[in-house]
Amino acid sequence: MNRGSGINVGLMGLGVVGGGVASALLRDPSPVSARVGCPVNLRRTLVRDISRPRDVELPPGILTTNAEDILDDPDIDILVEVMGGSDPATDYFRRAISAGKHVVTANKEVMAKDGAELMSLARANRVSLLFEASVGGGIPIVGCLMNELAANDVYSIRTIINGTTNYILTRMAHQRTAFAEALAEAQGLGYAEADPTNDVEGIDAAYKLTVLATLAYGCRFRPEDVYRQGISALEPQDFRYAREFGYSIKSLAIADRDDGGVQLRVYPALVPEENMLANVNGVYNAAEVDGDLCGRVLFHGMGAGRGPTTSAVLGDLIETARMVRDDAVPGGPRELSRGLAVRPIDELHTRYYIRLEVADRAGVLAQIAKALGDCDISIASVLQKDAHAETQSAEIVIMTHPARESSVQQALLEISQLSPVRRVGNMIRIEE
Ligand code: NAP
Ligand code: HSE
Numbered sequence: 001m002n003r004g005s006g007i008n009v010g011l012m013g014l015g016v017v018g019g020g021v022a023s024a025l026l027r028d029p030s031p032v033s034a035r036v037g038c039p040v041n042l043r044r045t046l047v048r049d050i051s052r053p054r055d056v057e058l059p060p061g062i063l064t065t066n067a068e069d070i071l072d073d074p075d076i077d078i079l080v081e082v083m084g085g086s087d088p089a090t091d092y093f094r095r096a097i098s099a100g101k102h103v104v105t106a107n108k109e110v111m112a113k114d115g116a117e118l119m120s121l122a123r124a125n126r127v128s129l130l131f132e133a134s135v136g137g138g139i140p141i142v143g144c145l146m147n148e149l150a151a152n153d154v155y156s157i158r159t160i161i162n163g164t165t166n167y168i169l170t171r172m173a174h175q176r177t178a179f180a181e182a183l184a185e186a187q188g189l190g191y192a193e194a195d196p197t198n199d200v201e202g203i204d205a206a207y208k209l210t211v212l213a214t215l216a217y218g219c220r221f222r223p224e225d226v227y228r229q230g231i232s233a234l235e236p237q238d239f240r241y242a243r244e245f246g247y248s249i250k251s252l253a254i255a256d257r258d259d260g261g262v263q264l265r266v267y268p269a270l271v272p273e274e275n276m277l278a279n280v281n282g283v284y285n286a287a288e289v290d291g292d293l294c295g296r297v298l299f300h301g302m303g304a305g306r307g308p309t310t311s312a313v314l315g316d317l318i319e320t321a322r323m324v325r326d327d328a329v330p331g332g333p334r335e336l337s338r339g340l341a342v343r344p345i346d347e348l349h350t351r352y353y354i355r356l357e358v359a360d361r362a363g364v365l366a367q368i369a370k371a372l373g374d375c376d377i378s379i380a381s382v383l384q385k386d387a388h389a390e391t392q393s394a395e396i397v398i399m400t401h402p403a404r405e406s407s408v409q410q411a412l413l414e415i416s417q418l419s420p421v422r423r424v425g426n427m428i429r430i431e432e
Contacts, residue, residue: 008041024314070096164200276288
């Protein structure tokens with residue numbers, strides 16, 4: 001095909017990520033055009049508010065608030081979507097793909113909820129749909145699961161996969177920064193989602209884990225398959241006690257496979273200080289993929305922010321533009337065929353940290369130990385801390401031996417009904 005005038009891109013979104021993509025496309029010389037070997041032109045850019053000041057200088061007439069200017073333009077070859085949210089993005093993807101446009105996106109929500117359908121629509125229309133930036137910012141894990149690691153039977157994926165929560169937890173643990181202040185910093189740095197509830201309640205991580213598990217296991221998973229707990233229930237003393245026991249608190253996203261199926265879980269966990277994941281700090285993300293052929297492969301890098309995310313989007317854009325340049329047919333990810341069961345969280349078997357606020361009087365510990373024993377839970381160690389004379393209360397921290405989640409939930413219910421127990425302060429799972 002004669003690509004004399006080059007390849008045309010329609011960009012949807014001009015925020016943290018879109019600004020980085022636009023400035024790379026508009027730079028002279030453009031690193032994208034140089035790597036593709038022909039001009040890659042930014043033809044239109046969709047935003048919500050055209051009057052908003054932008055930190056990238058745009059040629060006149062390029063901004064639009066009308067999605068049809070991109071979707072109905074037959075000269076646009078590639079749609080790059082960096083708006084976020086599933087509505088209206090999913091509909092735009094369907095229309096673009098059906099019109100023969102290739103798509104590059106950073107949208108984990110769309111890919112988690114409707115990725116399987118969109119990938120098969122893309123295959124049917126012989127166009128490419130790439131989404132490296134949807135997981136792990138600048139870490140190339142999506143492409144590796146689709147291609148370089150595709151031969152493996154994956155046993156597990158253990159990750160820190162949300163930059164905002166890892167930034168917040170690092171600030172709370174190392175500088176004792178308050179939760180709200182650390183979140184505001186993460187928002188200022190461009191790490192957080194438009195609604196940061198998605199970050200702090202583990203929704204963003206659940207989307208990303210859905211995407212990774214779908215690619216790794218070749219099976220269609222949904223965000224609802226992920227057991228999810230956010231970081232908002234953590235209190236400053238949890239970080240203190242964790243440190244005393246030799247652990248860090250990290251929000252983990254884990255996919256584990258055994259003969260019974262796959263378990264998908266996102267929650268804050270105690271991780272031994274010597275473990276690699278315990279030492280992933282700030283906006284950094286990490287992932288450990290354990291496969292039958294490759295063994296354990298580690299990924300580590302910045303998981304959010306303009307630079308790393310732009311790197312991932314532009315990598316996909318360059319790959320797509322080279323394909324357009326060569327009139328090549330996209331390979332696409334593996335077929336999603338294997339039906340694997342999703343194992344419920346009740347079946348988890350691990351160690352637990354339990355923090356209780358109790359009346360500071362004789363016999364309390366014995367009652368709690370009995371409730372745990374009745375549920376077949378064995379205590380590994382106990383700390384009694386922070387006795388408050390004025391309220392005659394104390395804090396007890398229990399570390400258990402491995403136990404079944406359903407037993408721990410039953411025991412906590414019974415413990416919360418004991419008269420000397422004022423509050424179950426927290427229960428945090430331990431991931432060794
Ligand atoms: P952002 O700063 O909030 O920017 C969103 C952009 O999209 C804005 O320019 C906004 O227009 C535009 N937009 C949103 N909804 C629109 C709609 N319905 N119609 C037209 N334009 C719309 O978001 P971001 O941080 O760049 O994130 C974008 C995407 O990348 C999200 O899917 C996010 O999850 C993903 N991502 C972000 C990061 C990160 O570190 N920020 C990392 C990886 C992936 P206005 O400017 O006019 O408001
Ligand atoms: N809000 C996300 C995060 C952006 O903090 O990880 C990167 O996907």
